[in-house]
Amino acid sequence: MTNHWRDIKNADLILINGANPAEAHPVGFQWFMRAKLDRGAKIIHADPRFTRTSAVADMYLRIRTGSDVAYFGGLINYVLQNNLIHDAYVRNYTNASFIVKDGYSFKDGLFSGYDASKRTYNIATWSYETDSATGFARRDLTLQHPRSVFQLMKQHYSRYTPEMVSSITGIPVADFKKVAELVGQMGKPDKVMTIVYAVGLTHHTTGGQLIRSGAALQLLLGNMGRPGGGMNAERGHANIQGNTDHAISWEILPGYLRIPAPGQKTIADYVAASAPKKSDKNSWNFFGLNYSKFMVSTLKGWFGDAAKKDNEFAFNFIPKPASNASWMSIYDQALKGKMEGLILSGMTAASIGPDSNQVRDALGKLKWLVVMDALPTTSSEFWHAPGVDAASVKTEVFMVPTTHWIEKDGSFVNSGRWSQWKDQVLPPEGQARHDHWILADVFQRVKKLYQSQGGKFPDPVMALTFNYKDATKPELDEIAKEINGKDLTTGKQLASFALLKDDGTTTTGDWIYTGSYTEAGNLMKRRQGVQDPKANDPTGIGFFANWAWSWPLNRRVMYNRASADLDGKPWDATRPGITWDGSKWVGDVPDYPATMDPHDPASWLPFIMNGEGVGRLFSNSMIDGPFPEHYEPVESPVANPLHPANSASPVAFLYDQAAGRPNRFGDAKEFPYIATSYRLTEHEHYVTQHVPHLVQLQPKAFVEIPYELANEKGIKNGEQVRVSSKRGKLEVAALVTKRLGALTVAGQKVYQIGIPIHWGYVGLSADSDPGKGRYWLANALTPFVGDANARTPEFKAFLVNVEKL
Amino acid sequence: MGVAGAGALAASGLGFDDALAKSTQIKQKLRIEGAKELHSVCPYCAVGCSLVAYTRAKSNGTTELLQIEGDPDSPVNEGRLCPKGATAMQLAVSPRRVESPLYRAAGATRWQKMSWDEMLDKIAKNIKSSRDATFVTTDGNGNTVNRTEGIAFAGGAAFSSEEGYFATKLMRGLGLVHLEQQARV
Numbered sequence: 001m002t003n004h005w006r007d008i009k010n011a012d013l014i015l016i017n018g019a020n021p022a023e024a025h026p027v028g029f030q031w032f033m034r035a036k037l038d039r040g041a042k043i044i045h046a047d048p049r050f051t052r053t054s055a056v057a058d059m060y061l062r063i064r065t066g067s068d069v070a071y072f073g074g075l076i077n078y079v080l081q082n083n084l085i086h087d088a089y090v091r092n093y094t095n096a097s098f099i100v101k102d103g104y105s106f107k108d109g110l111f112s113g114y115d116a117s118k119r120t121y122n123i124a125t126w127s128y129e130t131d132s133a134t135g136f137a138r139r140d141l142t143l144q145h146p147r148s149v150f151q152l153m154k155q156h157y158s159r160y161t162p163e164m165v166s167s168i169t170g171i172p173v174a175d176f177k178k179v180a181e182l183v184g185q186m187g188k189p190d191k192v193m194t195i196v197y198a199v200g201l202t203h204h205t206t207g208g209q210l211i212r213s214g215a216a217l218q219l220l221l222g223n224m225g226r227p228g229g230g231m232n233a234e235r236g237h238a239n240i241q242g243n244t245d246h247a248i249s250w251e252i253l254p255g256y257l258r259i260p261a262p263g264q265k266t267i268a269d270y271v272a273a274s275a276p277k278k279s280d281k282n283s284w285n286f287f288g289l290n291y292s293k294f295m296v297s298t299l300k301g302w303f304g305d306a307a308k309k310d311n312e313f314a315f316n317f318i319p320k321p322a323s324n325a326s327w328m329s330i331y332d333q334a335l336k337g338k339m340e341g342l343i344l345s346g347m348t349a350a351s352i353g354p355d356s357n358q359v360r361d362a363l364g365k366l367k368w369l370v371v372m373d374a375l376p377t378t379s380s381e382f383w384h385a386p387g388v389d390a391a392s393v394k395t396e397v398f399m400v401p402t403t404h405w406i407e408k409d410g411s412f413v414n415s416g417r418w419s420q421w422k423d424q425v426l427p428p429e430g431q432a433r434h435d436h437w438i439l440a441d442v443f444q445r446v447k448k449l450y451q452s453q454g455g456k457f458p459d460p461v462m463a464l465t466f467n468y469k470d471a472t473k474p475e476l477d478e479i480a481k482e483i484n485g486k487d488l489t490t491g492k493q494l495a496s497f498a499l500l501k502d503d504g505t506t507t508t509g510d511w512i513y514t515g516s517y518t519e520a521g522n523l524m525k526r527r528q529g530v531q532d533p534k535a536n537d538p539t540g541i542g543f544f545a546n547w548a549w550s551w552p553l554n555r556r557v558m559y560n561r562a563s564a565d566l567d568g569k570p571w572d573a574t575r576p577g578i579t580w581d582g583s584k585w586v587g588d589v590p591d592y593p594a595t596m597d598p599h600d601p602a603s604w605l606p607f608i609m610n611g612e613g614v615g616r617l618f619s620n621s622m623i624d625g626p627f628p629e630h631y632e633p634v635e636s637p638v639a640n641p642l643h644p645a646n647s648a649s650p651v652a653f654l655y656d657q658a659a660g661r662p663n664r665f666g667d668a669k670e671f672p673y674i675a676t677s678y679r680l681t682e683h684e685h686y687v688t689q690h691v692p693h694l695v696q697l698q699p700k701a702f703v704e705i706p707y708e709l710a711n712e713k714g715i716k717n718g719e720q721v722r723v724s725s726k727r728g729k730l731e732v733a734a735l736v737t738k739r740l741g742a743l744t745v746a747g748q749k750v751y752q753i754g755i756p757i758h759w760g761y762v763g764l765s766a767d768s769d770p771g772k773g774r775y776w777l778a779n780a781l782t783p784f785v786g787d788a789n790a791r792t793p794e795f796k797a798f799l800v801n802v803e804k805l
Numbered sequence: 806m807g808v809a810g811a812g813a814l815a816a817s818g819l820g821f822d823d824a825l826a827k828s829t830q831i832k833q834k835l836r837i838e839g840a841k842e843l844h845s846v847c848p849y850c851a852v853g854c855s856l857v858a859y860t861r862a863k864s865n866g867t868t869e870l871l872q873i874e875g876d877p878d879s880p881v882n883e884g885r886l887c888p889k890g891a892t893a894m895q896l897a898v899s900p901r902r903v904e905s906p907l908y909r910a911a912g913a914t915r916w917q918k919m920s921w922d923e924m925l926d927k928i929a930k931n932i933k934s935s936r937d938a939t940f941v942t943t944d945g946n947g948n949t950v951n952r953t954e955g956i957a958f959a960g961g962a963a964f965s966s967e968e969g970y971f972a973t974k975l976m977r978g979l980g981l982v983h984l985e986q987q988a989r990v
Contacts (some may be wrong), residue, residue: 005852006880027875028852095958097850146843202989235851236960238989243969246811248961248986254973259982262948302974319952321982327990328982330957338955339983340935345972368931372960377903383909390914398928399907399916405848406858406870406897410965412846413809414853418967423843424857426868426897431905431921436968438925443975445929447934455933456940457980464978479967507968516828527844529878537880544880549855555942681890687963690901764901792989 002558004416004550005195006542009034010228010575013186015194016198017214022052023421024392025198025234025682028415029053032196035228039792046071046171047200048054048676048752049704050739059179064745065676065752066204066797069630071176072213074165077157078180079220079797085202086187086222089571091141093562093606094219094615096150098279099138104147104626109646111625126620128279134155137279149618153216156627160641167641168630170750171741184300187221189571190760192327194226198235200678203795205652206624206631207787213628219615223561223730224604225591227541227575231636235415236679238405242413245511245551248481250325253318254483254510262320266312267502269294276611282614284604285592291320291730293501294511299542301507306463309504317460319375320380321680324653328784330352331362332655343370345402345435348383349684350378354793355664355727360385368396372435374404375690376758378777386660386775403428410476413551419516420548420631421524430539436479441472477522483509493518494601496553512551523549543588553589561592561606562615568598614641624651626787627667633797634785635725638746651788664784666726671799673709675723677778683756689763700764701732701775702755706740707800713804720805721752725798728780730755731805753800755781840871847890848963854890855879870898932956936979957983 008014008031013290019031033056045057045314046068071446079085090096103125105112113122126193128137128621129147134664143150154713166173173587186193195218200212215231216222223229236242247254258274275291286417299313308315314763323329330350333339335358341347348371349359363369376399380387383393405412409424428434443464450458467482468474485494485508497514500506508514516523528536529544535546543556550556558561564570568580578587584595596603600727618626631649632640640647679685682694689695705715705725715721717736722729742749758777759765781800786793814871814911822874840859855876861869871894877884877976886893906924921926939955961969969986 025850025852025884027885027890027982028850030883030885072883131915151954163894235988237987238848238853239964239966240962242966243961243964243975243986244988246970247968248958248976248984249988250982250984253977254970255942262944262946262950265949299977302978316949316951318977319980319982320948320950321951321952322941322954323955325983325985327959327985330959330985332958333954333983338916338939339957340929340939341957343956343958343960345958345964347960347987348886351957354990356923368928375899375902380907382810384914391912394911396911396931397909397922398926399909400924401903401906403964405963406845406893408965408968410967412848412853413966414846415851416853416881417855418881420846420853420855422845422965424847425860426870427845429898429902434968435964437969437974439923439972442929442932443978445925446932446979449933453933455937455940460951460978460980462972472973473816475966476965480973483967498986503854509974513821521955527878529876529880530883531878542880545882606807684889687896688849688889690899691889691892691895693895694889697888768847778926786989792990795990 001079001416002224003227003232003419004556005414006031007227008032008194008196008232009038009082009542009556010192011035011194012039012041012191013182015044015193016043016053017071017195017197018210019196019198019234020051020053020678021114021196021234024236024679026681027433041253042182044182048740051755061171061175061179061275062741062743064743064750065674066633067630068166068201068210069206069628070160070168072217073157073160073628073630074176075183076213076217076220077160079184080154080157084182084184084187086189088241088565089562090220090224091143091777092566094617095612096143096148096617097139097141098149098612099140099145100147100149100152100618101125101127101129102147108628109640109643110484110650114650121651123620124312126626127304130453133340134281136281153617153627164641167746170568170745171227172744175500177687182331186223187220190780191576192226193221194229194232194570196232196234198234200796202792205785205787205794205798207498207792208789209624209628212622216617219617222571223750224615225557225559225577226571226575227557230557239412241415241417241420244488245512246412248658252323253298255294255512257291258299260315260318260320262322264320264508267315270315271294273707279611280605282603282605283611284608285613289612290500293500294497295506295507296502297506297508297511300504301482301485301509302465303460303463304465304519307504313504314463328655328791329784330357332659334362334365334662336659337365340367341650342366342425343367343372344379345372345438348377348686350382351777351779353777354782354795355784356636356777356780358664358726358784364393364395366395367691368398370398370400372400372402372431372438374764375687376688378762381762400438401432402438403432407432408476411480417550418548419524419550421522427770435472436476440474445474445479446487480517481523484511485509485514492636495519495541508708515553516549521552523657555591557588558593559607560588561590567596589665595731622789624649633794633799634783635665635799636800637672637674641746649788652718652785653788653791655784658682663795664727666799668799671725671801673753673800675781675798675800676796677754677755677757677782680756680758685717685756686760688759689758689760689765692764695764701730701759702735702741702756703732705731705734706742706751707736708742709751709802710734710736713802715804721756722805723800725780725781725800727783730776730778730781732776754804839872844876847886847893848896849889849989852881854882854886856890856893870894873897932979941982952982953980954979957985959985962987967979
């Protein structure tokens, strides 16, 4: 989230897309309701299903899954055509005025630079026209230049008329116009809208662009950086945010530094290829300027004395991937016989999929699989799953019992970036051990093997720092201090990442957490909350600055310089983010130099992390286009109404095709219904299979079938149905419901089927049925394809057939 | 409060607040007398609801978890919990836990128990062997890449942040490029 949970109470209008917070994040949803009840805020819920979120929304829109770019694109078009944008914000705080190079184009669904044989774009034309003297981008603050981002954007979205939006999304034109009118009010400086989303937006081949389309709308309305505004992702697991920040992710190092690429030999090469570049004289380019400091301090933290100036701080110790190495790539490599071992911790590949049957085959091609978990999972048990001949599975499997969250301390970071420390409440149960102790112990054993036997490039294994009292049992408190980082000259904990250096005299584990554990102690433990709201939240805006700690630097709303106008006055005095008081910025922790006078002609632009210094309506940071464009899901019953010849994403990576495996995508003739998947309130993937009260509340697998379709097929509520895709099937009970219904898309009537994911062959439900085979994995249906940029699987839009059994 | 309770209130002539305070006092005395109060965070979704957990040391040296409830001081949840958070005790203390390290050999049809020492040794040997077998020092273009191609690590959404950071550090130290957690899935 750019903002945080409690901040949602500050909004005037709440758009919820690809999310169902009333059921999936029920306690966070209280802040949506506070906005509605206390401020009279309106809630608009666009979702394939009518859920409990829809029930309290002011408007519910039945939308076709995966079509939200058209929805946001239509809103972008509406505010541009009717001049409802926040003019001063757009002119000064976004790249609307930047001039794009001659040669950029968009025709028939393809941006300039497309190479059909490689399914990739050459993005050379997706950049700014620069001034030859300064190298900076040319700007036209009148926004009239035909190649200004503003004019190109206006042109791009002019195709997204209410009628076109309706044809793509299935939302009736009249309903869409009502939404557009409400959204159109939100460009006024004293109004603010938030957009809240979850994996219903990300789990598409266009997932990244779905979010960008919402963010672009927010920039046009001047709602980024403001209390009550922003783009707010509701994350699904307790610490998915913290462990994304800490880079358990192939493409990054801690703090969103890019993983180095082959060919980069020095820190300078790496920074030149990775860091943002200053493209305006008033851009601070803070991230770009400091990139080498963050990287060198990380290398120094990891490799200690082995990281020296004369060896580029051990830059060659960091692995440089050849190609994408994300979730699906792991199983793709296993299917090719190139992956020998997999360590899964609190994560079950078999249930997650996508295409669980193919993933199960992949697990069977590994030499070894380590499952670290407190409870059995569908992955630890995959080798004797229903229908599998255990003797034929040659994978060696280790089930390593770990402790639960309550048996260890450490922090969890919530969706709003609040890092909250927890106590160790219980000692480890039985023989269970902490995950980090298991990893530390294994690592020390590997190190000993290299010491005694030698082997491939042992240097990083030998050099990795273990500055803990016990190398096999590091304390999380010790690691938290390491993450913060210190000054090696004084030995003191650092108070800010602004103090990091690239000369080897400072360390950090994750620069965005520098400031979380200072000489003042562990700030994530702070507990000054609602027991005394007057003292702890004096403005009532909800920052609670001394409750826990949020990154970066305890800032509660990111990009908050944009919450104030050019003079430093809040756009809305009743909801200030930061305010210039004549000598300094007050309010939230400023995302800006604390004493920089906004009236100084040399003062920085507001978005200090970008090279441009402003929010990007047009960007070359995505591989599938500088403006979000609607593409159909890979499996869709209709051709794209905008450009039928280029219907689906032209650059989504097709794993099976690239590997020469048979096609696993179905078509609408065989599989006529759209399906989407989701979580129920009682479910968390997939540990709640073991919690008795929750299993009692949701005892058995089911799918949701629209009432009209059930009537057509003679399916009664509770009857068994088979739902099948090209890849697999489920045979479960039908829940016949009016919460789902027919849509008219591209002139055709289409139905959407709802599939809760959770059940499987492991857990209390499965144990209650001796023929465990009835408990199918929902992700057996989902396609092995993902977002063009992030490779996030397209879990939320695919084709199925439904048959009565 | 049931009908009998309401009747008792009326008969006592006490105000409702006083009676409630008294009954609460009695109830709390029974339930968390001598308990240790600790703070945790809900293990499920990422709203980040704060929890208060009460434990008591037992005479046999074990610790009993008495109660988990929403932390009223939290600006996030203000004491509230959803059905998952409210049943967190059943996740914390479960008869379904894996009791000891279990090993399943290639082609075997059942698990066998294994000591921690043997299991960690076997895993370490596998990691070294796969690392050595699939390590690429220099790629086809002559670039130093120092990567382990044949081992993947995935997980972490249930880790404390510090464990997650530690996992990243160790896996990158081993040269892994296939590193993943729940953000994408």
